[in-house]
Amino acid sequence: MNIDYHDTFQRMIDESLAGVLSAEKEQSLREHLSTCATCREYLSASNRVIAGLSGFSFEVNPTFNARVLAAIRLQAEEGRGILARDTWTMRHHSAQFKNWAAFAVALSMSFVGSGLVYQMAERLTVPNHFVTAQVQAGVLIFWLLPSLCAALCLLAAPGENRGNA
C-alpha cells in the first residue's frame, strides 16, 4: 500500500474523531482498519492523545466556590431589584400611554362628529323645526367648543399627568 493510500484513511480517522465523517465513510474506514496495521497504529496513537487529555485534574480551592456563589447571589439580588423597578416603570408608562391614546382618539372622533353635524345643520333643521343658525350655534357651544377646550387642556397638561387625564 502506498503512502497516499494511508493518508486518505488517516485523514478519515481525523474526521471521524472530529465527528464529521459520514456513516458511509465510517463503514469504509472500519473495513480498512481491519486489514491495515499502519492505520490502526495511527488510530491508537490518536486515541491515546485523547485519553491523555482526560488525565489532567486541576485543583480548585474549596473556598473558591463559596466566594463565587456569594458574589453571584449579591449580583442576582441587585439585578432582581433593578428588574422589578424596570418592570414597574414599563407597566406604568404603558398604562399612561394607553390612557392618553384612548383620550386622544375619543377627542378626534368628537371633532370629526361635531364637524359633520355642523356641516349637515341645514338638513337637520326641517324635521326638528329649528333654523340652521340655531343648530350650528348648539353644535358650537355644546359640542365643538368643549372638545376644543378638552384638547387644549390635554396639550397643556405636563407629560407625567397626561395619561391620567
Added chain:
Amino acid sequence: MECETQRIALGLRHRDVVVLEALVEQYQYRLVRYLVSLLGRRDGVDDFVQETWLRVVERSGSYDGQSRFEPWLFRVARNIALDAMRKRPMFSLDSNEGEGVRSSPASGEPSPYTLAARTQDAERLAHSLQSLEPVYREALVLRFQEDLSLQEISVIVGAPVSTVASRIYRGLATLRPQFEGDTA
C-alpha cells in the same frame, strides 16, 4: 434537552439563585479547565471564572435556551479572557497561527499541565500540550473534553467550522508522535 435549556434560560432571566447555584456546581470545574487551556496558565484563572459568572448574571437575558448552555458559557468566558489579554498584550490568543505569542506561565513556574497530570499518558503530553498553540489546545479541549460539536466550537471561537476542524487535526498531529510506535 430543550426542556432543560429552557429551564436554565428562565432561571437566568429571573436571576433565580437556586438555578445559578446549580449551574456553578455543574460547570465550575469545566470552566476552570477550559480557561487553563485557553490561557496556558493556572494563576489568574479563578478571577476570570468569577468574572464569567458575574457576566452570566448580568447578561442573563441574552441566553435564549434554544441551544446548549455550555457553548454560551464558554463564549462568555472566552470574551472576558480575550478582553483581559488585549489589555495585557504579552498574551495573545488570536494572533496568526504558527506565529502567535504563546500564553504561558511566568518563567520558572511549572506548567499547569505538569502539575495537573494524573496519568502516565497525561504526563507524557504535559510538556507538548503546554507548548502547543493556544488555539489548537482550545479546540482539542472543547472537542474531546467538553464533547462539543464542531458547530458549537465554531460559535465559541468565532471561526468557520472548517477552521475549527483544521485546528483539531493540527493539534492531534502535533501531539500524536508522543504515542506513535508504542504498542501499549
